[in-house]
Amino acid sequence: MDLHTVESFRLPDGPDDLRLAPGETWLAGGTWLFSEPQVTTTGLVDLTALGWPDWELGDGSTGGLTIGATCTLLDLVAHAERSGLPGLAVARPCVEALVMSSKVSRRATVGGNVCLALPAGGATSLLTGLGAVAVVWGPDGERRVPVAALVTDVRRTALGPGELVRAFEVPRASLDATTAFRRAALTAMGRSGAVLVGRREPDGGVHVSVTASTRRPHVLDLGAAPTEADVATAVATIDRWYDDPHGAPDWRAAQTLRCALEVVEELA
Ligand SMILES: Cc1cc2nc3c(=O)[nH]c(=O)nc-3n(C[C@H](O)[C@H](O)[C@H](O)COP(=O)(O)OP(=O)(O)OC[C@H]3O[C@@H](n4cnc5c(N)ncnc54)[C@H](O)[C@@H]3O)c2cc1C
Secondary structure: OOOOOOOEEEOOOOHHHOOOOOOEEEEOOOOOHHHOOOOOOOEEEEHHHHOOOOEEEOOOOOOOEEEEOOOEHHHHHHHHHHHOOHHHHHHHHHHHOOOOOHHHHHHOEHHHHHHHOOOOOHHHHHHHHOOOEEEEEEOOEEEEEEHHHHEEEOOEEOOOOOOEEEEEEEOHHHHOOEEEEEEEOOOOOOOOOEEEEEEEOOOOOEEEEEEOOEOOOEEEEEEOOOOHHHHHHHHHOOOOEOOEOOEOHHHHHHHHHHHHHHHHHHHO
């Protein structure tokens, strides 16, 4: 759609050119920005002009992975599958959980999906499931925030004024982890009602991330040999379930428990 309030469009030429003027906002793939009116936006700053690398895998058996915020969802899946890393086996189902057209997945970026902070953000599901950390750039320099803490509520993040996400860092232990994925939706092609990603790390610890059924991501740290009771207790600590036409809160809570038990069983 035409953004009739937008009067300027900037291609930044480096990190020093990343100060937002009043009314400016970051543009990544534009699949959401151009999908509805942005009445308070008067200028766009195109992050894809910065040429950030999509994928930087550290050396040997100890290096982690850095995913550029402007990597598209389609390229994320391609890189993940080419890597053959066991922890990244959940990349495709997480991205496909978005149920979007190939036109959108070719343009939508990992950073845009996380920063939009929708409960059913597939990149948010993947990155919280992998225990990833966001590298945040802003007027006061660089800081790191776990993705699970970056998304704070529906359409809300912990980003301050003028801040952006430069990249996401995935620890090596998550790349080497065994992972499992479950999704619940009211209809086969419907918006996700619950998305759970579990990983068993090389040290045996089991971690399960809960997204789509909740207003923000939750991570359940379950130890090495969780019982059904442990899983139920952990799920019961979630105090606010998301409520929209894609699922009632009690249904989402029940689906989350079912999916969490299945994920833990698969990782046993
Ligand atoms: C048909 C269709 C189906 C969809 N289905 C889903 C779905 O099931 N689940 C879901 O979550 N979403 C869904 N979406 C929305 C989708 O999340 C977004 O379209 C997409 O992921 C956003 O990525 P983008 O790169 O296009 O971001 P943009 O549209 O460019 O930006 C989105 C927002 O993030 C900000 N932003 C972008 N990159 C950064 C960054 N690096 N740092 C800080 N801020 C940044 C922008 O300023 C803007 O506010 C759907 C969209 C369409 C069109």
